[in-house]
Each structure stands twice: as structure tokens, then as C-alpha cells.
Amino acid sequence: MRLEQVLPWGRSLKEYRDMFGLTQAELDLQILDCAGGPASFNAEMTALGKRVVSCDPVYQFSAEQIAQRIDEAVPQIVKSVEANREKFVWTGIDTLDELLRIRLTAMQTFLADFPQGLQAGRYRQDALPQLPFPDRAFDLVVSSHLLFTYSEHLSLDFHIAAITEMGRLAPDVRIFPLLMNMTGERSPYVDPVIEHFQALGYTLQIQTVPYEFQRGGNQILRLLSAPAGN
Ligand SMILES: C[S@@+](CC[C@H](N)C(=O)[O-])C[C@H]1O[C@@H](n2cnc3c(N)ncnc32)[C@H](O)[C@@H]1O
Structure with a gap:
């Protein structure tokens, strides 16, 4: 992975709770965050005594390198959000300034936690699909x-390979959102993915969640499989 290919943009624990429809009880589960990037989910959950491991190839870089990449990427992201203002729902996050404040706070929380989390094995540079x-x-x-x-x-x-791998690791996999980044349209892969895993006997659900920033992006795909040994 080359760092300049990554658009680092990380969300907070509150956003993760809403994006994935996590209940209070589910916060006590052993959770893997795949493609965690510079989100503060792991840092905030760890501070609460919860158990999260995050995987992302960007964790091969140092906190300083990731911080520098965030600094470079912010103007690019701001420009893109400004140009596509109507594709976002500006309630909850009311303004571009508020968006930046929330994101930068989350990413600073991640950066402060990253060195110790790396040492503790909570951040791992492993990449999907293996x-x-x-x-x-x-x-x-x-x-x-x-x-x-x-x-x-x-x-x-x-x-399909990435979701197969995540389904191997846990009986409950949640993917957010179902929309593509640029167009804001639903990914053409959603239906073939559902068909593929239904044919293999998994239960798949599309669930509406209490988070919508990208307009129409308020759904997760959930892959449920029987616990091992059943
Ligand atoms: C936009 S960030 C999302 C961060 C976080 N999940 C969130 O929603 O705030 C996307 C992340 O995917 C990571 N990524 C890219 N390829 C990956 C792969 N093969 N396996 C795991 N993560 C990958 C990137 O490094 C980047 O940090």
C-alpha cells in the first residue's frame, strides 16, 4: 500500500454506534473493526474498558506519517464535500465546520492512542481479504x-472474498453503507453479494440504522451465520 493512495477519514464511537446500530450490550462483545483507519472507535472503546481490534494496512505507517497524510487530505475532502453539498444530510452535523471539528477530533483521538494500541496488538496492519x-x-x-x-x-x-473472510471470523458481520462514495448511488454489488451468500445458507439482512450523513446512506448489510459447531 502507498500512503498517498489512502484517503484517511475517521469517525467517532458515537458515529460507529449509530452506523452499525450497536446496542449498549453489543459494546461488550469482542469486536473486529475491518478498515478501521483513523477512526476513534478503538481508542474510545478501549478507554471504556471494551474489547476492539482494528485492522487496516494503513497501520504499517507511523502516527506521524498518518497525521501528515490527514493534513494533506483534509483540503481535498473539504473541496469534495463542498462541491457535493446536496448529497449529504445536514442535520445532526449542521455545517462543514462542524463536520471538520467532529472528524479532526476523532482522528486526533486515534493518533494519540495509535502507538500504545499498536504495541498492545489492538491495531493490526492486516488487510482484507485475508x-x-x-x-x-x-x-x-x-x-x-x-x-x-x-x-x-x-x-x-x-x-465476496472479503465478506467470506469476515463471516469466518464472527457470526455477525455488519457493513456500512451500501452506497458508493462518488455517485451516492447504491453499489451494484449489493444484490450479487446477497445472492451469493444466501445460496451458501447465510442469513442476510438489510437494516436501517439511525445514521445518515451521505443522503440515503442509512442502511447496513448484515451477514449472520450459525455459531461454529452448530
Ligand atoms: C475511509 S476509511 C474508513 C475508516 C473507518 N472505517 C470509518 O468509517 O471512519 C477506509 C479505510 O480502508 C482502508 N483499507 C483499504 N484497503 C483495505 C483492505 N484491503 N483491508 C482493510 N482495510 C483497507 C484504508 O487504509 C482506509 O483507512
Whole structure:
């Protein structure tokens, strides 16, 4: 991975709770965050005594390198949000300044936690579609703003391989959102992914969640499989 290819943009624990429809009880599960990037989910959850591991190839870089990449990427992201203002829902996050404040706070929280989290094995530079954990190592896998979001760069085969891997690691996998980044349209991979896993006997659900910033982006795809041994 080259760092200049990554658009680092990380969300907070509150946003993760809403994006994935996480209940208070679910926060106590052993959770894997795939493509965690500079989100503060892991840092904030750890501070609350919860158990989260985050995987992302960007964790091969140092906190200083990631911080520099965030600084470079912010103007680019601001420009893109400004040019596409009508594609976002400006309630909850009311202004571009508020958006920047929330995102930069989350990313600073991540950066402050990253060195110790790396040492503790909470941040791992592993990349989908192959993760080095035993079957059912987690209760829940969450993944936001990679799959479906970047459908123009990632193939259907990659999506299926990545979701297969996440389904191997936990009986409950939640992917947010179902929309593509640029167009804001639903990813053309959603239906083929559902058909593929339904044919294999998984239960799939599209659930509406209490988070919508990208207009229409308020749904997760949930992949449920029987616990190991059943
Ligand atoms: C936009 S960020 C999303 C961060 C976080 N999930 C959130 O919603 O705030 C997308 C992340 O996907 C990561 N990524 C890219 N390819 C990946 C792969 N093959 N496996 C895991 N993560 C990957 C990037 O490094 C980047 O940090």
C-alpha cells in the first residue's frame, strides 16, 4: 500500500454506534473493526474498558506519517464535500465546520492512542481479504466506508472474498453503507453479494440504522451465520 493512495477519514464511537446500530450490550462483545483507519472507535472503546481490534494496512505507517497524510487530505475532502453539498444530510452535523471539528477530533483521538494500541496488538496492519485470526475469533465484525463505498476500485470478487473472510471470523458481520462514495448511488454489488451468500445458507439482512450523513446512506448489510459447531 502507498500512503498517498489512502484517503484517511475517521469517525467517532458515537458515529460507529449509530452506523452499525450497536446496542449498549453489543459494546461488550469482542469486536473486529475491518478498515478501521483513523477512526476513534478503538481508542474510545478501549478507554471504556471494551474489547476492539482494528485492522487496516494503513497501520504499517507511523502516527506521524498518518497525521501528515490527514493534513494533506483534509483540503481535498473539504473541496469534495463542498462541491457535493446536496448529497449529504445536514442535520445532526449542521455545517462543514462542524463536520471538520467532529472528524479532526476523532482522528486526533486515534493518533494519540495509535502507538500504545499498536504495541498492545489492538491495531493490526492486516488487510482484507485475508486476516490471520482463527475461525470465530470475534463475536462481531464491523466494516465501514470501504466495501460498497469503493465499488469503482474493488471488484465483486474482492467483495465476496472479503465478506467470506469476515463471516469466518464472527457470526455477525455488519457493513456500512451500501452506497458508493462518488455517485451516492447504491453499489451494484449489493444484490450479487446477497445472492451469493444466501445460496451458501447465510442469513442476510438489510437494516436501517439511525445514521445518515451521505443522503440515503442509512442502511447496513448484515451477514449472520450459525455459531461454529452448530
Ligand atoms: C475511509 S476509511 C474508513 C475508516 C473507518 N472505517 C470509518 O468509517 O471512519 C477506509 C479505510 O480502508 C482502508 N483499507 C483499504 N484497503 C483495505 C483492505 N484491503 N483491508 C482493510 N482495510 C483497507 C484504508 O487504509 C482506509 O483507512
